[in-house]
Amino acid sequence: MSGFVNNPFSDPVEVNPFQDPAVTQATSTGIDRIEEFNPFAEETLAVNQDGTTIPATTPSSQPAVLQPSVEPSPQTTVAAAQANLLRQQEELERKAADLERREQELQSRGASTGKENNWPPLPKSFPIKPCFYQDFSEEIPLEYQRVCKMMYYLWMFHCVTLFLNVLACLAYFTTNSASGVDFGLSILWFIIFTPCSFLCWYRPVYKAFKSDSSFSFFFFFFVFFCQVVVFIIQTVGIPKWGNSGWIAAISVIPTNVAVAVVMMVVAGFFTVCSVLSVILLKMVHSMYRRTGASFQKAQQEFSQGVLTNRTFQSAAASAASSAAQGTFQGN
Known part of the structure; x- marks a missing residue:
């Protein structure tokens, strides 16, 4: 017989794995069962190292106390307003000083970058230096460059016409000694109108x-507009006015045909100046209407330019001080 004594048909012995001595020894400790933690309980218990529980102290709450509102007095309000105005004035003065400093920097930068006057184009060895800076591609917008250049060409054509008028009057004076007045006036017109036309109508339109x-x-x-009227008068050529116009040229035909032809050429130049001046005046006026300029803006620009001019300010200040001194001395 074999050594098996158990009956295979009997119920098996129930074995509890948690009753193993190794498991019971590891799980058995001196700490009691941890109670369930209720975070919504009124008091929270703290556990010491020896296992005793200590109720946690709850912070004492005090009712909120509202501070009474204190309204500022009128003197305090006025003082605060004055302080605010002084602060704004100091800020404005600081900004004005900053703008003036930047303007001076830009001017000095423009002088240092070599943007010097280039008109009239004189040689460097010439004792007189250029007086103006002129650059169509840099300073004039693209849509205005064509008309601005045409105004510049009209001014040059006008100067050439005045010079030819001097020569025509000289030729007339050589054949007729009584026409010395025309020759003298032609020189005067050339000396006056050449620079004045540049300063009075070309530079403003530029x-x-x-x-x-x-x-x-x-x-x-x-x-x-006054220049257009002068062009028409020069084209007509009233005798003794210093202009070789059509009337003066036709009146010379019976005496000297060659001089008359020369004067007629000059009269043709004056006619071209008149026609071109009228056409360009209309072109500039049409462009002016598209720019949105107005008489009110012109008045505003003039007033701002005069009031911000330092020469005008110093003159006004000196006049006011002298008037005040005269009033005190009179009293």
């Missing part, structure tokens, strides 16, 4: 296209 200035536009229109 500045108007450059900076879109309403005041420059109005100044140009007023002066150039």
Whole structure:
């Protein structure tokens, strides 16, 4: 017989794995069962190292106390307003000083970058230096460059016409000694109209296209209209007025045909100046209307330019001080 004594048909012995001595020894400790933690309980218990529990102290709550509102007095309000105004004034003065400093820096930077006057184009060895800076591609917008250049060409054509007028009057004076008045006046017109036309109507229209200035536009229109009238008078050629126009040229035909032909050529030049001046005046006026300029803007620009001019300010201050001193001395 074999050594098996158990009956295979009997119930097996129930074995509890948690009753193993190794498991019971590891799980048996001196700490009691941890109670369930209720976070919503009124008091929270703290556990010491020896197992005793200590109730946690709850912070004592005190009712909130509202501070009474204190309204500022009128004196305090006035003082705060004055302090605010002084602070704003100091800020404005600081900004003005900053703008003036930046303007000086830009001017010095422009002088240091070599942006020097380039008109009239004189040699470097010439004792007189250029007086103006002129650059169509840099200073004039692209849509205005064509008209601005045409105004510049008209001014040069006008100068050439005045010079030819001097020569025609000289030729007339050589054949007729009584025409010395015309020759003298032609020299005077050439000396006066050449620089004045550049300063009085060409430079204003150049500045108007450059900076879109309403005041420059109005100044140009007023002066150039007078220039158109002068062109027409020169074209007509009234005798003894120093102009080789059509009347003066036709009157010389019976005495000297060659001189008459020369004077007729000059009269043709004056006619071209008159026609071109009328056409360009209309072109500039149409562009002026598209820029949005107005008479109110021109007045505003003039007033701002005069009031911000340091020479005008110093003159006004000196006049006011002298008037005040005269009043005190009179009293």
